[in-house]
C-alpha cells in the first residue's frame with residue numbers, strides 16, 4: 001500500500017478496518033502501537049507505521065446536521081467532498097475547503113490542511129468537538145471547554161488518539177464565482193499584495209517564479225459581489241485553465257465567473273477527477289503576512305535553483321487560529337506552495353527554499369515534503385513543547401507515535 005503520490009510505501013505489519021467504536025477500543029487496548037490513516041494524501045511518512053494501521057472507511061458513515069448548534073457531526077474517514085454534497089443539499093456549508101475534496105476529514109484536520117482567504121482559518125478552525133479513542137482505550141468527546149486537550153489536540157498529527165467523529169461548525173450554503181486574471185507580474189503582485197489577496201473570498205496567486213513568465217490570480221468571489229473587470233492591469237481569462245502549465249483544465253471546477261455552490265468553487269479540483277497532476281510531490285511553507293513581500297522577493301532570487309523540479313507554485317492566505325500545532329498559531333499567514341516533479345533534484349530545491357525562508361521563521365506544512373531538522377520544527381512552532389508535554393501525558397507509552405513524530409519529539 002502506498003500513499004496517493006506513490007512516493008511512500010507503507011510498512012504496516014497489519015492493516016485493520018474496524019467497523020465499530022468498540023472494535024477500535026479493543027484494537028487500541030491490545031496493541032502496543034496503532035496508527036490511524038485517512039486517504040493517504042500526505043506526501044511524507046506522517047501516516048506510516050511499522051505496526052498496526054487503522055483504516056476507518058468501514059465504520060458507519062454518519063452525517064448528522066444539528067440546526068440548533070449550527071453544526072454537523074461526521075465520521076472521521078468521510079471525504080470532504082462527500083460531506084459537502086450532503087451539507088449543500090440540506091442548505092448548509094463549511095467556511096472553506098482545500099484545493100481538493102478527496103481528503104478525509106480527520107486526516108486533513110490532523111495536519112492543519114487549509115484553503116485560501118485572508119479571513120478564512122484552516123479547515124481545523126471549523127472543529128467544534130471531536131470523538132476520540134484515547135491510548136488507554138477510553139472514549140472521549142473533546143471540546144473547547146476542555147482547554148489544552150482541545151487546543152493541543154485538534155491539529156494532533158495523529159498523536160491524540162483514533163478520531164472517530166468530528167463535529168464541524170456550519171453556515172448557510174452560499175454561492176461563488178471564479179475568475180482567473182492573466183499576466184500578473186510578480187513585482188506588481190508583491191507591491192499590491194494585500195489588495196490582490198483581499199480581492200475575493202478566496203484568492204490564489206499562481207507562478208512558476210520564472211522571470212519572463214507572469215503569473216495568474218485566481219479569485220473566488222461571493223455571489224452578489226462584483227469581481228474587478230481589470231485587476232491591477234490583469235484581465236480575466238476567456239477560457240478555462242488548470243493551475244499547472246500544459247495540463248487539461250477538465251479536472252478543474254468552473255471558472256469564467258460562472259456562479260455555483262461553494263463546494264464546487266472553493267476546491268480547485270472536482271471530486272470525480274484526479275486532482276493536480278497526479279504524479280508529483282508537494283511542499284508548502286508559511287510566513288507571517290507582514291513579511292509576505294520580502295519573503296516572495298527572497299524566493300525570486302533562487303528561481304533558477306528550483307526551476308528544474310518545479311511544476312508550479314501557488315500562494316494563498318490563511319487566517320490565524322489558536323491551535324498549538326497549527327502553522328498559523330496566532331499568525332495571519334501566507335502559504336507558499338510548490339508542486340514538484342518526482343525527481344531527486346526536488347529535495348535540493350526544498351532545502352534551498354528552507355534556507356531562503358529561515359530568516360522569515362517559516363513553518364512547513366507537516367503533511368508535505370520538508371527537510372528541516374526536528375530541532376528547527378520544534379523551535380518554529382511556538383507551542384511545540386506544550387504539545388509534546390500534552391501527548392506524553394495522554395499517551396505515556398507512545399502508542400500513537402511513528403518514526404516522524406518520534407524524531408520530532410527527540
Ligand SMILES: Cc1cc2nc3c(=O)[nH]c(=O)nc-3n(C[C@H](O)[C@H](O)[C@H](O)COP(=O)(O)OP(=O)(O)OC[C@H]3O[C@@H](n4cnc5c(N)ncnc54)[C@H](O)[C@@H]3O)c2cc1C
Nearest residue numbers: 036038039040041042099104107108110113114158163367
Ligand atoms: C493533490 C493534493 C492536493 C493537496 N492540497 C492541499 C491543500 O490545498 N491544502 C493543504 O493544506 N493540504 C493539501 N494537501 C495535503 C493534504 O491535505 C494533507 O496531507 C492531509 O493530511 C491529507 O488528508 P488524509 O486524509 O489523506 O490524511 P493522511 O495522509 O492519511 O494522514 C495524515 C495524518 O492524519 C492522521 N489521521 C488520519 N486519520 C486519522 C484519525 N481518524 N484519527 C487520528 N489521526 C488520523 C494520520 O495518522 C496522519 O498523521 C494536498 C494533497 C494532495 C495529494
